[in-house]
Amino acid sequence: MWFNSSCTSAKRRRLLGAALLCAFMAAANATAGVADWRALLPQAQALGGGDMTWFGLRIYRATLWSASRPFDAAQPFALQLSYYRSISRERLVRTSIDEIRRLSPAPLPAPTLTRWEALLNTAFVDVADGDELTGVYLPGSGMRLYDRQRLLAEVNDEALARAFFDIWLNPDSRDQRLRQRLIGAQP
Template sequence: MMIQYFTKNGFALFMMLSLISSLGLANNITHIEDVIKQVQPQGAGRLNFWGLHIYDATLYRSLGKDSSEFALDVRYQKSFSGKAIASRTVDEMKNIGVPESQAMAWGKELAEILPNVEPGQTLTGVYSSQQGTTLFYEGKKIAQIPGADFSKAFFGIWLSPKTSAPKLRAELLGNGCPPPIISGAC
C-alpha cells in the first residue's frame, strides 16, 4: 500500500518537476535567498510576443508573515543587448504612468548596468525595503538601486494593473496579491 502510494505520488512529483524544468522555471535561487531569507514561488509565466517565446519569469515571495520582500527572476529565451532591455524598460515604465523624464533617467542608468543576455541566461530583481532593488545577472550582483520609487516603477512593469502583459501578471500573481509596494493592501 505504501509503495503504491509513493510510486503514484512520486510519479506526479517527477512529472511536475519535469514540467517546471522544461519551462525553464527551475532556477538556482541562492542569490535571492542571500537577500530574502526563506522564499517560495508565488507564480510563474511566459512572455510571448508575436508568437516568439521571449522569456519565462517567476515571482518569489518571502515566507515571513507580512513581509514586503520579493524577487522577480527572468530567464531569457532570446538574445538581447543590455541597451535594448533598458530601452524597453523605459517604454514599459512610461506605459504604467512613470513621467518620461524620470523613466529616461532610470533608463540611462540601466543602460550602463544591464549586460547583454543570451538564451538561458537570467536577470533577477530583488526588492527589500532596507536595500531597495538589487539586480543580479546569472546570480551575480550587478547593481543596487536604493529607494522605493525606482522599485515600484521597475517591478510595476510586470506587476502593476497597468502592465502591458496582463496575462503574465496574472500568472505571476497566481491566487495571491501583488507585493505591497505595488498595490498596498490586498
C-alpha cells in the first residue's frame, strides 16, 4: 500500500487530491501547444491538390481545404504542404518574401517586408522529407501555421496572410497548373 495505517482519512484525501492534481497538470502540460487545424474548418473538404516541381524535382504536395465549393478566397481555408525534400527555414522565408514581392501589384514598403520577414522567420521551421505544414487563412485576422496538428504560430496580420497564400492562389502564381488543380478547376 502507498500509505501506512497511521495515516488519517483526512491525510489520505489530501494525498490523493495532490496526486490527482499533479496528474491533471501533467496531462494539461502534455497537450499544451497541441491544436488541430481541422477544428477551425470542421466542414472543410479537399478541393484539389498537386505536386510543386522545380526542374523535374518534386518539392512538395499541396492540398487546398475549404468548406466552400467553388473556392472562395474570402472564406476560411487551409493549404497543406507535404514535403518531399529538406528545406531550411531561412530558404522558406526568403522564397516566400521573394514571391510576395513579385506578386504584389505595387512595390511594398521596405519596413513592411522587413516586418513580414521577421514574422515568417518566427513562424516557420526547417522541413524534411515527410514533414507536413498547414496554413489556415482566417479572414479578418490573419493565419495560423501548423506542423501536422501542432500550432506553430498565429500571425495576426491579414495583409501578410493574403500575400502569403497568393503565392499559390494568385492568378499570376508561378505554377498556374498547380493553382488550377488546387482550386478544383482542373483535375
